[in-house]
Amino acid sequence: MRDNGKFFVGLGGVALVVTYLIWTGVSDTMLYYLTPVELMARVAEDPTFYDVGVKVSGRVEVGSWTRAEDELLHQFTVVDLQDKSVRFPVEFRDMLPDTFNDTDIVDVVVEGRFREDGVFEATVVLAKCGSRYEATAEELLG
Amino acid sequence: MILLGELALWIALPIGIWGAVAGFVGGRKGRGDLVLSAEYSVYAVFFLLILTSAGIITAFLTDQFQYWYVANYSNRELPTFYKVSGLWAGQRGSLVLWALLLSLFSSAAVFTNRTKNREFVPYMVGVLLTVSSFFLVVLLFADVNPFERLPFAPADGRGLNPQLQNYWMTIHPPTLYLGFTAFTVPFAFAMSALLSGKLDARWIVITRRWILLSWFFLANGIIFGMRWAYEMLGWGGFWFWDPVENASLLPWLTATAFLHSIQIQENRGMLKVWNMGLVTLTFLLTIFATFLTRSGLIESVHTFAENTTIAFIFLAFMGILAGISVLLIAWRYPMLKSENQIHSFLSRESAFLFNNLILLGATFTILWGVLFPLITEGITGQAMTVGPPFFERVNLPIGLALLALMGIGPVIAWRKASRRNLIKNFTTPVAVGAVVVAGLYLRGVHHGMALVTFGLSAFVMTIIIVEFVKGTKARASIEGEGHPLAFFHLVSRNRRRWGGYIVHVGVVMVFTAFAGAAFDREVVQTLDPGETVSIESPFGHEYMLTYQGLSTPRGQNMVRQAVALMTVEKDGRPIGSLTAEKQLFRMWEQSPLTVVGIRQTLMEDLYLILENVNDLGGAFENEAQAQRATFEVQVNVMVEWIWYGGFIVTLGSIIGLWPSRGSTTTTASRPQTGGKRPALAARS
Numbered sequence: 113m114r115d116n117g118k119f120f121v122g123l124g125g126v127a128l129v130v131t132y133l134i135w136t137g138v139s140d141t142m143l144y145y146l147t148p149v150e151l152m153a154r155v156a157e158d159p160t161f162y163d164v165g166v167k168v169s170g171r172v173e174v175g176s177w178t179r180a181e182d183e184l185l186h187q188f189t190v191v192d193l194q195d196k197s198v199r200f201p202v203e204f205r206d207m208l209p210d211t212f213n214d215t216d217i218v219d220v221v222v223e224g225r226f227r228e229d230g231v232f233e234a235t236v237v238l239a240k241c242g243s244r245y246e247a248t249a250e251e252l253l254g
Numbered sequence: 255m256i257l258l259g260e261l262a263l264w265i266a267l268p269i270g271i272w273g274a275v276a277g278f279v280g281g282r283k284g285r286g287d288l289v290l291s292a293e294y295s296v297y298a299v300f301f302l303l304i305l306t307s308a309g310i311i312t313a314f315l316t317d318q319f320q321y322w323y324v325a326n327y328s329n330r331e332l333p334t335f336y337k338v339s340g341l342w343a344g345q346r347g348s349l350v351l352w353a354l355l356l357s358l359f360s361s362a363a364v365f366t367n368r369t370k371n372r373e374f375v376p377y378m379v380g381v382l383l384t385v386s387s388f389f390l391v392v393l394l395f396a397d398v399n400p401f402e403r404l405p406f407a408p409a410d411g412r413g414l415n416p417q418l419q420n421y422w423m424t425i426h427p428p429t430l431y432l433g434f435t436a437f438t439v440p441f442a443f444a445m446s447a448l449l450s451g452k453l454d455a456r457w458i459v460i461t462r463r464w465i466l467l468s469w470f471f472l473a474n475g476i477i478f479g480m481r482w483a484y485e486m487l488g489w490g491g492f493w494f495w496d497p498v499e500n501a502s503l504l505p506w507l508t509a510t511a512f513l514h515s516i517q518i519q520e521n522r523g524m525l526k527v528w529n530m531g532l533v534t535l536t537f538l539l540t541i542f543a544t545f546l547t548r549s550g551l552i553e554s555v556h557t558f559a560e561n562t563t564i565a566f567i568f569l570a571f572m573g574i575l576a577g578i579s580v581l582l583i584a585w586r587y588p589m590l591k592s593e594n595q596i597h598s599f600l601s602r603e604s605a606f607l608f609n610n611l612i613l614l615g616a617t618f619t620i621l622w623g624v625l626f627p628l629i630t631e632g633i634t635g636q637a638m639t640v641g642p643p644f645f646e647r648v649n650l651p652i653g654l655a656l657l658a659l660m661g662i663g664p665v666i667a668w669r670k671a672s673r674r675n676l677i678k679n680f681t682t683p684v685a686v687g688a689v690v691v692a693g694l695y696l697r698g699v700h701h702g703m704a705l706v707t708f709g710l711s712a713f714v715m716t717i718i719i720v721e722f723v724k725g726t727k728a729r730a731s732i733e734g735e736g737h738p739l740a741f742f743h744l745v746s747r748n749r750r751r752w753g754g755y756i757v758h759v760g761v762v763m764v765f766t767a768f769a770g771a772a773f774d775r776e777v778v779q780t781l782d783p784g785e786t787v788s789i790e791s792p793f794g795h796e797y798m799l800t801y802q803g804l805s806t807p808r809g810q811n812m813v814r815q816a817v818a819l820m821t822v823e824k825d826g827r828p829i830g831s832l833t834a835e836k837q838l839f840r841m842w843e844q845s846p847l848t849v850v851g852i853r854q855t856l857m858e859d860l861y862l863i864l865e866n867v868n869d870l871g872g873a874f875e876n877e878a879q880a881q882r883a884t885f886e887v888q889v890n891v892m893v894e895w896i897w898y899g900g901f902i903v904t905l906g907s908i909i910g911l912w913p914s915r916g917s918t919t920t921t922a923s924r925p926q927t928g929g930k931r932p933a934l935a936a937r938s
Contacts, residue, residue, distance in 0.1 A: 122599075122604070122607055122608060122611055123611060126608070126611035126612060126614075126615050127611075127615070129615070130615035130618060130619060130652075133619065133647075133648045133651065133652070134618075134619050134622055134648060136647075137619075137640070137644045137647045137648040138626070138640055138644065140643075140647070141640050141641065141643040141644040141647065142626070142638045142639065142640050142644070143638065143639050143640070143641070144636065144637075144638060145627055145637040145638060145639045146637075167639050167641075179866065181780075181868065183780070184778055184865065184884065207488075207489065207863065207865050207886060209487075210416075210417065210487075210488070210845050210846065210847055210848050211417075211845055212845070213844040213845050215844045216844045216845075223641070236641070
């Protein structure tokens with residue numbers, strides 16, 4: 113067989129395997145990435161959405177964070193970045209990242225399931241200070 | 255000094271552009287004077303960027319908070335160490351560091367080739383200065399000038415994010431950047447080879463050490479980042495598959511592929527187009543990683559809206575470079591014909607080829623995962639994401655295939671392996687692998703993927719050990735040397751080969767450590783002083799941790815810290831104590847930093863996290879009842895193997911990089927003057 117022939121057989125074989133891995137991997141693990149407003153619209157439209165894993169980005173409502181005594185249960189409220197009237201409570205049973213708090217402007221990405229009782233059961237919480245660790249001139253002045 | 259630094263940045267740009275043009279024109283027209291001018295431009299840009307960096311560091315050291323960058327990444331109380339490293343604490347300074355390191359390597363490349371390989375030099379200088387100039391343009395015109403002034407001078411800066419106040423985090427970015435920038439040199443040589451039509455394996459032989467140097471820095475940069483995550487992020491993990499980590503892994507994967515595929519070109523005159531493609535791809539991925547780590551493009555898709563102009567400038571630059579490279583390769587395609595063919599799938603070249611294809615497969619899957627939100631949003635208008643489960647699922651089989659090839663590749667014959675070659679080389683290693691799997695299974699290890707990993711690791715390790723033993727014995731009997739001396743000579747006579755094997759040993763250890771993570775354990779418990787939490791390790795050890803209470807000393811640059819002390823017993827015997835902390839930094843009072851306590855041993859780490867102090871404010875007031883706290887205790891299996899593996903990778907790379915005395919390679923270096931620059935960097 114010619115060099116190129118073998119080369120392309122190998123390339124094709126590996127490409128097929130990789131495509132298969134990506135395909136099955138993606139279809140089994142992918143999550144919708146939504147804003148709270150989009151999430152509300154989705155569940156209103158299609159109730160089966162309550163069972164689907166989703167990732168939602170929003171902002172932690174100031175003063176909404178409570179922590180159950182003696183067990184790892186954090187509760188806080190996430191608000192939509194644009195429409196402040198859209199919000200939902202979140203429950204999270206693990207350690208929150210250090211960047212999480214409810215006194216600053218903290219943007220979060222929560223991953224998990226939006227339950228039918230209107231509570232978001234998070235399995236992953238990522239938190240980030242609103243301004244990428246950088247302050248604006250006004251903040252520095254204050 | 256600061257103004258001088260700013261001025262130097264402005265002067266560097268026209269010099270860089272001039273040098274790039276002079277390099278290309280000088281090369282095209284064969285004008286020696288222009289080429290010389292271009293070479294001096296490389297040195298000049300390096301010198302000017304030293305001034306720029308010194309200016310920024312001076313601004314940090316003298317608390318010049320009227321500069322936006324200093325105000326955002328420093329404060330008066332910040333330890334000096336972190337003021338100096340403020341140069342690369344944020345995006346703006348990082349771009350300066352990138353340009354500085356690139357100009358350092360450019361100067362080293364020009365200097366080491368000042369009397370040889372002259373036909374490559376003009377275009378190489380042109381390419382290097384083009385890349386430098388691009389970074390200078392970004393710095394000066396893309397709203398990321400590190401010398402930007404605020405309309406007023408704040409009394410104090412905002413301070414460095416406490417999570418970045420860590421030794422590993424200080425050396426992690428520059429190490430990665432060293433890897434990224436060093437790779438620009440092989441890329442520049444490759445482009446120069448295309449432009450000048452000198453398309454034999456010369457450019458590869460010249461840049462071999464640069465490639466290895468870059469690979470070495472990338473590997474270490476990635477491992478330092480893992481170490482930072484493990485010690486600093488306080489989750490007990492070392493890799494989270496986030497876009498930034500993934501971005502730094504991508505060029506390492508393709509550089510690994512390239513390190514192997516160039517050996518086929520050198521030995522068999524094959525894969526010439528492939529190698530040109532790989533060197534370009536790796537270079538583009540270093541640029542991609544640079545801008546992704548500091549621009550937040552991926553996250554910004556949905557929420558963290560940032561200044562995305564810089565992302566598009568970078569994308570445009572990458573697009574243009576990719577286009578030019580493809581055109582150049584297409585233009586020279588007739589000269590890049592393969593001199594040989596693959597005769598059999600059972601051959602070393604085919605093992606290397608599969609190694610390459612699989613590494614590229616891994617690169618593609620990770621890139622796909624990183625870009626998935628962008629792709630889906632672009633196509634369907636609805637962003638979808640994939641996370642760690644995706645990356646783990648897809649990369650596990652890929653990683654195992656690579657591990658197997660790491661054993662097969664080095665000992666299978668070139669061209670076509672005979673049945674004898676296969677039996678001779680693989681019987682023992684396969685047997686050892688099988689024995690390890692059976693032994694572990696009988697000892698109660700039933701995790702399938704972990705067993706496969708351990709078995710393959712044993713297989714590869716056996717192959718490497720057998721190779722060393724055979725080589726040493728052969729040399730000992732031929733030369734009549736003692737075994738230690740024979741071993742030393744064996745390695746030093748073919749450093750590339752044996753250094754490579756040593757690198758493989760390190761990589762196998764890292765793989766083994768990944769499999770060990772399947773056995774990690776954790777418990778969470780809330781304790782009052784005097785109470786005990788216990789955890790059993792997978793090796794059957796019983797750890798008992800007794801909470802002794804909180805103390806609240808004040809550390810440098812901190813408002814307060816709460817230190818929880820635990821005494822630790824292992825299997826009933828006291829083995830000392832561990833502390834875990836919450837630190838409250840000035841300007842960062844909202845987010846206490848979690849500092850973990852780790853008791854490191856070869857097989858298992860005891861990892862203590864102070865998850866929460868029920869009443870942190872009260873604890874700081876030393877109220878007796880405010881001592882109740884929640885802890886997470888983990889036993890993390892074989893994490894140390896990653897760090898030791900990293901050390902062995904470093905050792906092997908240094909052996910491979912070490913300049914050889916009187917070797918036969920065409921790049922054998924003449925004695926160099928001056929010992930100021932690192933010896934490794936100065937020679938190519």
